[in-house]
Amino acid sequence: MAWTWSLLSPPPLNFLANSFGKDNKTSINDLAAINCRCWRRRRRSDSVIVRASEDDDEDKPSFNPFGFVTDNPSSRNAIQLPESPAEDGNVGQMLYRIEDKGRDFGSTIRSGKLRWFVRETGSGNRRGTVVLLHGAPTQSFSYRVVMSQMADSGYHCYAPDWIGFGFSDMPQPGYGFNYTEEEFHTAFDGLLDTLEITSPFSLVVQGFLVGSYGLTWALKNPSRIQKLAILNSPLTDSSPVPGLFKQLSYVLKLEKADVYRLPYLQRSAPGFALLESAKKANFKGISSQIAKGFMSERWDKPILVIWGIADKYLPNSVAEEFQKGNPKNIKLKLIEGAGHMPQEDWPEKVVDALRMFF
Numbered sequence: 001m002a003w004t005w006s007l008l009s010p011p012p013l014n015f016l017a018n019s020f021g022k023d024n025k026t027s028i029n030d031l032a033a034i035n036c037r038c039w040r041r042r043r044r045s046d047s048v049i050v051r052a053s054e055d056d057d058e059d060k061p062s063f064n065p066f067g068f069v070t071d072n073p074s075s076r077n078a079i080q081l082p083e084s085p086a087e088d089g090n091v092g093q094m095l096y097r098i099e100d101k102g103r104d105f106g107s108t109i110r111s112g113k114l115r116w117f118v119r120e121t122g123s124g125n126r127r128g129t130v131v132l133l134h135g136a137p138t139q140s141f142s143y144r145v146v147m148s149q150m151a152d153s154g155y156h157c158y159a160p161d162w163i164g165f166g167f168s169d170m171p172q173p174g175y176g177f178n179y180t181e182e183e184f185h186t187a188f189d190g191l192l193d194t195l196e197i198t199s200p201f202s203l204v205v206q207g208f209l210v211g212s213y214g215l216t217w218a219l220k221n222p223s224r225i226q227k228l229a230i231l232n233s234p235l236t237d238s239s240p241v242p243g244l245f246k247q248l249s250y251v252l253k254l255e256k257a258d259v260y261r262l263p264y265l266q267r268s269a270p271g272f273a274l275l276e277s278a279k280k281a282n283f284k285g286i287s288s289q290i291a292k293g294f295m296s297e298r299w300d301k302p303i304l305v306i307w308g309i310a311d312k313y314l315p316n317s318v319a320e321e322f323q324k325g326n327p328k329n330i331k332l333k334l335i336e337g338a339g340h341m342p343q344e345d346w347p348e349k350v351v352d353a354l355r356m357f358f
Contacts, residue, residue: 102139106167109194114168114187116191117140118159119144121156124156129197129202130358131192132157133160135205135210135211136207140160140166141166142341142344143343145343145348153351163187164179171273172269185216200225203218203225204228206230206233206341206342212287212290215294219290227302228301229357231308232311235287235290235319235321236291236321238317240313241284296328304332305330306335307342312339335349
């Protein structure tokens with residue numbers, strides 16, 4: 001028997017898998033019962049692998065969006081230590097232990113009817129403003145080291161948790177937010193106004209889904225962008241579609257994994273937010289829009305693509321093909337030893353690249 005933590009609690013996963021092509025009538029109580037049966041933990045000293053459960057078929061989620069896990073070869077030996085005996089944990093005690101983690105540099109900010117959790121480092125505008133956007137189903141937490149070091153270099157940095165993710169609001173679909181691309185764009189516009197970011201700023205974007213929405217927002221608002229940095233995101237028509245996010249996985253230190261999985265363990269809202277976002281997204285259409293929108297004849301602002309070459313989900317060829325579409329304005333920086341989230345795997349190299357670019 002394999003002892004694992006799934007990143008998302010099983011209810012949203014099963015619900016999402018069953019919601020495509022037919023109506024799902026599973027009640028909240030049913031989902032909660034499934035949730036209690038399916039939680040499992042696996043420790044490797046101070047590290048954790050978060051992925052879909054491999055127990056019995058009845059406990060196995062139908063799909064696992066981003067079970068977090070290592071594609072960083074340089075840290076594989078350091079992270080994956082010999083296993084200590086697995087033990088069941090008291091979920092309530094675990095939530096109490098980790099509920100205050102992951103709020104580095106952050107505070108809650110109301111924009112219209114929505115409350116965003118926004119991390120902020122630096123002050124003033126000595127070197128310029130940088131806004132950093134995460135992908136699904138992660139959080140702005142992944143940028144904490146990058147933000148700290150960029151602030152040391154004089155940049156004023158903001159990194160919000162998208163609505164539906166991390167510590168931001170997670171409205172029930174149909175009640176004020178329906179998780180469409182247009183609504184994410186409108187909400188982001190409102191947040192920028194609330195933060196009083198009026199001058200052109202540098203934008204950093206990474207990841208699938210809401211990460212891609214950061215790029216399509218930039219295409220609609222080129223006058224607001226000074227420079228654009230992209231980390232491991234689908235950028236071309238040939239970019240692999242994560243197919244309901246399949247079984248993406250990532251190895252993280254236990255203390256980091258706690259933060260990423262906490263929202264999904266506390267309640268069902270994050271899972272349903274991800275469900276709605278995935279249902280409303282046209283992955284191929286978005287990738288095509290990005291590929292065409294940043295071509296030479298349409299985009300003339302500087303772009304830096306920072307790419308973790310150990311990415312198991314998006315090959316280097318995606319970044320290389322994207323650069324060929326606008327070689328004058330797009331520069332490519334490959335980072336060995338980093339995977340799909342280079343800002344988490346090797347933030348120092350990401351910061352070095354950003355400093356030179358900005």
